[in-house]
Amino acid sequence: xxxxxxxxxxxxxxxxxxxxxxxxxxxxxxxxxxxxxxxxxxxxxxxxxxxxxxxxxxxxxxxxxxxxxxxxxxxxxxxxxxxxxxxxxxxxxxxxxxxxxxxxxxxxxxxxxxxxxxxxxxxxxxxx
Numbered sequence: 001x002x003x004x005x006x007x008x009x010x011x012x013x014x015x016x017x018x019x020x021x022x023x024x025x026x027x028x029x030x031x032x033x034x035x036x037x038x039x040x041x042x043x044x045x046x047x048x049x050x051x052x053x054x055x056x057x058x059x060x061x062x063x064x065x066x067x068x069x070x071x072x073x074x075x076x077x078x079x080x081x082x083x084x085x086x087x088x089x090x091x092x093x094x095x096x097x098x099x100x101x102x103x104x105x106x107x108x109x110x111x112x113x114x115x116x117x118x119x120x121x122x123x124x125x126x127x128x
Contacts, residue, residue, distance in 0.1 A: 007052075007063075008042040014059045015040060029054040075118060078125055083113035 015025060022040065026033040031051045039047050039055055056063050069077075087109045117125050 006042060008040055011055060011059060011061070012040045014061055018059065020059075025055060025058055029058045031055055075125065076114070079114045079117040080110070082117055082125065083110045086113055 015022070020028075022036050023033055025031075026036040029036070029051075031039075031054050035047055035051055036055060039052060053063060087106060090109075091106070
């Protein structure tokens with residue numbers, strides 16, 4: 001079963017389990033008390049990775065990085081975004097919008113472009 005508990009909740013639960021105050025955690029980790037408070041309260045999105053790692057180390061925890069999407073889903077998403085952008089560019093430069101191209105035809109163009117992008121070079125897929 002996938003653990004979906006947010007990081008800050010895990011850190012705060014561990015801090016409470018150990019009975020360590022936020023002030024002591026800040027002192028031992030070398031992270032300011034306001035930053036420790038932000039990290040443990042879920043408002044630490046602006047905290048540096050170094051500060052988060054320092055807090056996790058004092059709490060005796062690892063910071064796991066786990067995929068939330070599989071690679072195929074990310075590649076498909078990127079290909080769709082790029083295909084839609086490319087088709088819009090072609091549509092704009094060819095003045096297709098004035099020719100009344102159907103939504104179905106545009107969708108087919110996008111689908112074909114997605115397939116071409118996924119079957120080609122990954123560099124091409126990610127290039128701007």
